[in-house]
Amino acid sequence: MATKKLFIRTFGCQMNVHDSEQLEELLKEPGYARTESAKDADLIIVNTCSIRDKAEQKVYSQLGRYRHLKKTNPHLQIGVCGCVAQQQGERLLEKAPFLDLVIGTHNLDRLPECIARARQTGRPVVETGFRKAVPSIGIPTLPAKHTVSAFITIMQGCDNYCAFCVVPYLRGREESRKFEDILAEARALAARGVKEVTLLGQNVNSYGISPGGGRSFAELLRAIGGIGGIERVRFTTSHPKDLSDDIVACFRDVKTLCESIHLPVQSGSDAVLARMNRRYTSADYLDRVRKLREASPEIAISSDIIVGFPGEAEQDYQKTLDLMEKVRFDTLFSFQYSERPGTAAVGLDGKVSPEEKRRRLIELQALQDRHTQEKHDRLVGRTVEVLVDGKSRNTPRDVTGRTRSNKIVNFAGGGELIGKTVRVRIVEAFLHSLRGEMLG
Numbered sequence: 001m002a003t004k005k006l007f008i009r010t011f012g013c014q015m016n017v018h019d020s021e022q023l024e025e026l027l028k029e030p031g032y033a034r035t036e037s038a039k040d041a042d043l044i045i046v047n048t049c050s051i052r053d054k055a056e057q058k059v060y061s062q063l064g065r066y067r068h069l070k071k072t073n074p075h076l077q078i079g080v081c082g083c084v085a086q087q088q089g090e091r092l093l094e095k096a097p098f099l100d101l102v103i104g105t106h107n108l109d110r111l112p113e114c115i116a117r118a119r120q121t122g123r124p125v126v127e128t129g130f131r132k133a134v135p136s137i138g139i140p141t142l143p144a145k146h147t148v149s150a151f152i153t154i155m156q157g158c159d160n161y162c163a164f165c166v167v168p169y170l171r172g173r174e175e176s177r178k179f180e181d182i183l184a185e186a187r188a189l190a191a192r193g194v195k196e197v198t199l200l201g202q203n204v205n206s207y208g209i210s211p212g213g214g215r216s217f218a219e220l221l222r223a224i225g226g227i228g229g230i231e232r233v234r235f236t237t238s239h240p241k242d243l244s245d246d247i248v249a250c251f252r253d254v255k256t257l258c259e260s261i262h263l264p265v266q267s268g269s270d271a272v273l274a275r276m277n278r279r280y281t282s283a284d285y286l287d288r289v290r291k292l293r294e295a296s297p298e299i300a301i302s303s304d305i306i307v308g309f310p311g312e313a314e315q316d317y318q319k320t321l322d323l324m325e326k327v328r329f330d331t332l333f334s335f336q337y338s339e340r341p342g343t344a345a346v347g348l349d350g351k352v353s354p355e356e357k358r359r360r361l362i363e364l365q366a367l368q369d370r371h372t373q374e375k376h377d378r379l380v381g382r383t384v385e386v387l388v389d390g391k392s393r394n395t396p397r398d399v400t401g402r403t404r405s406n407k408i409v410n411f412a413g414g415g416e417l418i419g420k421t422v423r424v425r426i427v428e429a430f431l432h433s434l435r436g437e438m439l440g
């Protein structure tokens with residue numbers, strides 16, 4: 001059978017990136033192989049994100065671009081998967097009547113069957129029901145040879161209901177994957193030559209509390225940390241309220257756990273944090289940061305911040321800047337608040353104007369750029385361990401990799417270094433990367 005061509009366009013978080021990898025894996029059996037060109041495709045899948053209004057709008061403009069391809073290729077099928085599919089369901093067909101498939105977040109495993117059904121009936125197939133035990137949680141993927149890093153899903157869904165966030169409505173209830181299944185996948189990846197794994201979930205710290213697990217996240221980290229061949233372990237995302245001392249201790253005890261954590265704070269104002277339903281205060285957050293740095297002095301801390309949440313006054317915003325000064329994040333993802341349908345924040349008063357949100361964001365990002373640059377400058381002259389993950393995109397004679405603290409380092413070297421961990425002296429610091437020289 002001739003292979004059919006699959007084009008996947010992915011928006012959103014790392015879980016979604018990994019969902020796309022799983023879709024690709026699932027579609028191998030019915031004969032699909034990935035193409036990088038939408039024009040050649042037999043099937044186009046847009047795996048979507050709805051976290052902010054802009055993310056959702058991008059999906060519609062992207063779909064508009066694929067629509068005309070059906071004129072030259074009447075056989076082409078176009079599907080929308082992921083969070084916008086979950087959110088819009090049938091309504092997507094009104095906006096985009098040329099769609100063949102709308103597959104929500106709990107039904108990815110049904111994609112092959114839905115493709116066939118849409119083909120047979122000539123009518124669009126919509127599957128957006130929530131399922132109790134999600135079969136598509138952690139479809140094992142077999143990465144290509146020479147793949148250095150891989151994701152492993154350890155849980156899905158979210159029960160936190162932060163007031164601004166749509167994720168609990170789009171990914172369903174928290175559900176942990178079986179401890180043994182996760183370990184088996186990690187071992188299989190190690191056997192395939194993978195050196196680094198990133199454990200994925202919206203709130204990995206509560207792994208095992210929800211059904212399906214039974215053992216804690218710290219236990220999981222210790223177990224994964226002991227697998228031969230896996231040199232680096234990372235995880236994302238952590239919720240500060242669930243970052244237990246037990247997990248913090250792993251940064252001291254588990255040698256393969258990298259000195260890096262993404263710990264979204266969202267705001268430095270206790271009043272705003274309370275209205276966001278985050279269930280910690282800025283003092284709680286600073287206390288976690290202190291403990292992390294006690295356990296692992298070199299740990300890099302990154303975060304997410306939202307500006308302009310309803311009711312955020314100038315003094316609340318200043319408290320966020322104060323917290324940034326106190327913590328000094330290595331990197332920061334910052335966003336203007338975007339109202340999402342169905343979330344608790346829709347009913348809150350004190351909406352902040354778009355101009356004000358923009359001003360706050362620009363100023364906050366400038367502060368963060370100074371902090372990031374300072375952190376990078378301090379690395380100049382130091383020797384770091386770099387896991388090489390590929391050739392540099394801009395300079396063919398260079399390779400690129402990451403430090404254990406997750407900073408990008410470029411240096412002169414050949415393709416034979418890919419997958420190796422080497423010692424590199426940092427010679428120059430930029431805002432988004434470092435330049436180094438490999439030591440013999």
Ligand code: SAH
Binds near residue numbers: 051052165304306336
């Ligand atoms: N599960 C992760 C975050 C997932 S969403 C956590 O608990 O932190 C990634 C980030 O998007 C969030 O941390 C938040 O900063 C931002 N975000 C989520 N909803 C948003 C909204 N409505 N407007 C602006 N930013 C939002």
Ligand code: SF4
Binds near residue numbers: 159160202203
């Ligand atoms: Fe959204 Fe909060 Fe859940 Fe993160 S923890 S996914 S921000 S509801």
Ligand code: F3S
Binds near residue numbers: 014051167
């Ligand atoms: Fe976006 Fe859904 Fe992830 S809304 S951030 S793709 S969970």
